[in-house]
Amino acid sequence: MSNLDKIFNSVGARSLFKNKQVLQANYSPETIPHRDKEIEYIASILAPSLLGQKISNLFIYGKTGTGKTLSVQHVSNELSKRSKDSQVLRMEYINCKLKKVADTEYRIFAELINKLGGDVPKTGLPTDEVYRKFIDLLEKNNEKLFIVILDEIDQAVKKISDDFLYNLMRLNSELNKTQISIVGISNDAKFLEMIDPRVKSSLSEEELVFPPYNALQLQDILRKRAEEAFKSGVVSDGVIAKCAAYAAREHGDARRALDLLRVAGEIAERVSSPKIEIKHIDESNDKIERDKLLDIIESAPKQFQLVLFSIMNLAKDSKEAIFTGDVFNYYDDLCKKSHADILTQRRVSDILAEFDMLGLINARVISKGRKGRMREIKLAIPENLMERSKEILIKSLDFN
DNA sequence: GTCAATTCACATGAAAGAGACCACGGTCTAGTG
DNA sequence: CTAGACCGTGGTCTCTTTCATGTGAATTGACGA
Numbered sequence: 001m002s003n004l005d006k007i008f009n010s011v012g013a014r015s016l017f018k019n020k021q022v023l024q025a026n027y028s029p030e031t032i033p034h035r036d037k038e039i040e041y042i043a044s045i046l047a048p049s050l051l052g053q054k055i056s057n058l059f060i061y062g063k064t065g066t067g068k069t070l071s072v073q074h075v076s077n078e079l080s081k082r083s084k085d086s087q088v089l090r091m092e093y094i095n096c097k098l099k100k101v102a103d104t105e106y107r108i109f110a111e112l113i114n115k116l117g118g119d120v121p122k123t124g125l126p127t128d129e130v131y132r133k134f135i136d137l138l139e140k141n142n143e144k145l146f147i148v149i150l151d152e153i154d155q156a157v158k159k160i161s162d163d164f165l166y167n168l169m170r171l172n173s174e175l176n177k178t179q180i181s182i183v184g185i186s187n188d189a190k191f192l193e194m195i196d197p198r199v200k201s202s203l204s205e206e207e208l209v210f211p212p213y214n215a216l217q218l219q220d221i222l223r224k225r226a227e228e229a230f231k232s233g234v235v236s237d238g239v240i241a242k243c244a245a246y247a248a249r250e251h252g253d254a255r256r257a258l259d260l261l262r263v264a265g266e267i268a269e270r271v272s273s274p275k276i277e278i279k280h281i282d283e284s285n286d287k288i289e290r291d292k293l294l295d296i297i298e299s300a301p302k303q304f305q306l307v308l309f310s311i312m313n314l315a316k317d318s319k320e321a322i323f324t325g326d327v328f329n330y331y332d333d334l335c336k337k338s339h340a341d342i343l344t345q346r347r348v349s350d351i352l353a354e355f356d357m358l359g360l361i362n363a364r365v366i367s368k369g370r371k372g373r374m375r376e377i378k379l380a381i382p383e384n385l386m387e388r389s390k391e392i393l394i395k396s397l398d399f400n
Numbered sequence: 401g402t403c404a405a406t407t408c409a410c411a412t413g414a415a416a417g418a419g420a421c422c423a424c425g426g427t428c429t430a431g432t433g
Numbered sequence: 434c435t436a437g438a439c440c441g442t443g444g445t446c447t448c449t450t451t452c453a454t455g456t457g458a459a460t461t462g463a464c465g466a
Contacts, residue, residue: 106445123445124423301448324410347449349411365411369459372409 015231016269016276022229023262025255028070033224034217035067038210042075045206046183049079052088052144054179057169057203061186062210065253068185069151071210076149091147092116096156103156105164109134112148116141135171138178146180153184154191162195169202212252218244221254222261230265235276239264242281260284290385296358298392303343307331307351309393311361312386315379324349324374338397352377 021027032039042058049055062068076091083089092115094102102111106123109130113120118137120130138146148168150156157165165182172180184203186192192200213221222240243264247257261276264284268276297308310330314322328345335342343351352375356363362380367373381389 104446121423123421124443126444129444303448343448344450345410346412346451350449353411365456367457367459368409369457370406370408370461371459372407373456373458374410 016234016265016274017229018231019229020262020265022225023258023265025259028073029225031224032067032070032074033220034213035071035210038067038208039071039075041208042072043078046075046079046147049089049145049147049181050083054145055147055181056205057182057184058206058208059184059186059192059204060208060210061189061191063212063251063253064187065247065255065257066210066212067254068187068210072149072151072183072185076147087142088144089147090116090141090143090145091149093149093151095151097152103159105160105167106130108150108156108164113137131167131171135174138175138180141178143178146178147183148180149183149185151185152187154186154188157191157195162199165199165203166196169199213248213254214252215241215244215248218247218252218254218257222257225258226261229262230276233275234265236278238278239276239281242278246281246285259288263287293360293381293385294388294392296360297389298396302340302397303347304351304354305393305397306334306340307348308355308360309390309397310334311355311377311379312381312390312393322377324352324377327352327377349375 045058060068094111096102102108106127110120113134116137219240222243226235243257243260247253250256264276264280267283268280310327314326314330328348355361359380362378363375366376
């Protein structure tokens with residue numbers, strides 16, 4: 001028996017997982033613990049829709065991994081089940097963050113049309129044409145109510161501006177048979193302050209806040225899922241608690257907790273441990289962080305990589321802070337040496353801002369009086385990942 | 401010494417351009433009967 | 434006669450550039466004590 005055979009054959013017997021799906025991000029469980037109140041509230045808002053009455057727009061806010069999406073989808077599924085034969089109601093879920101699917105005004109409407117059974121090209125049509133098609137389709141479909149669930153609505157507004165929301169709500173006046181209601185989900189608390197007051201008051205006719213889970217609630221959730229996901233007796237004492245503690249520290253992010261547990265399981269499996277131990281959680285935490293970071297670096301566009309490479313080199317031989325000007329000069333040289341296109345300082349400034357958002361650097365705008373105003377940049381890549389990051393950059397930049 | 405004006409080195413915004421991608425309709429071409 | 438190849442037009446989308454405006458405090462210089 002070859003080595004490969006051994007690996008393949010033993011995988012079933014040795015596996016700690018019963019059903020790994022349960023820990024995956026897109027899994028939706030039958031019960032959602034500790035969210036009864038929220039679910040009831042959502043249901044009470046949406047309930048009149050069963051009678052074909054126009055419902056209030058609903059705005060939901062909560063940090064990532066607090067069960068917003070899950071709860072809304074749960075209610076929406078129940079509602080759809082109940083309204084299936086009456087044909088008065090239609091609900092569609094759209095995640096505005098999905099790149100290339102629904103992150104522009106055009107694409108959001110194209111996606112809605114597709115879900116309604118229409119056909120619309122991915123690009124090439126004028127936007128108002130898409131609007132018209134959408135309206136036609138709605139009128140033809142005869143449902144009295146159309147509920148749009150816009151997940152990560154803050155992302156969309158940030159990218160597109162808020163008038164697409166305004167347009168969406170204004171459509172109601174152009175529709176005779178159908179009414180549109182919006183359920184907006186956001187994890188940015190400041191989102192509502194950014195948008196047009198008219199849109200704001202209309203969108204948040206009803207508001208609901210999802211508080212973060214505390215450590216005990218997280219434990220509860222984890223325990224339930226772990227029962228389904230792992231074979232019995234696989235999870236050591238304290239593992240669940242540790243997972244919960246890690247995630248509770250990050251604003252009670254349940255998704256994070258589940259990831260942590262799943263990866264810990266994979267690690268334990270790989271080292272052929274019969275059980276998941278606490279140390280695997282620590283490893284898991286490292287691994288998740290590391291993978292996320294390296295993934296960002298590797299998949300970044302070339303110009304981003306060049307800028308990052310400049311920062312890394314500058315950070316190495318000076319312990320003091322680095323400033324925008326330094327980075328740009330280094331970057332400029334680097335581009336000339338490697339015959340790459342050189343971006344303007346304006347653009348590099350934006351790239352630096354994006355790195356800050358991604359958490360690759362910590363940047364702070366400071367003023368040095370007569371010496372100007374600039375970003376003070378500190379690299380946020382941990383020491384132990386520097387070498388690996390650099391390798392990746394050098395490899396993918398391939399300096400001719 | 402005090403106070404307002406100045407000045408630096410960018411940050412931040414807005415608008416517009418380049419180039420990739422795509423749909424659509426019209427024209428041309430070659431293949432078929 | 435017709436299916437398919439090949440334009441040109443007109444649209445979106447992303448990444449950039451260009452032009453403009455904003456900004457916080459060290460520095461400067463006028464002023465009065």
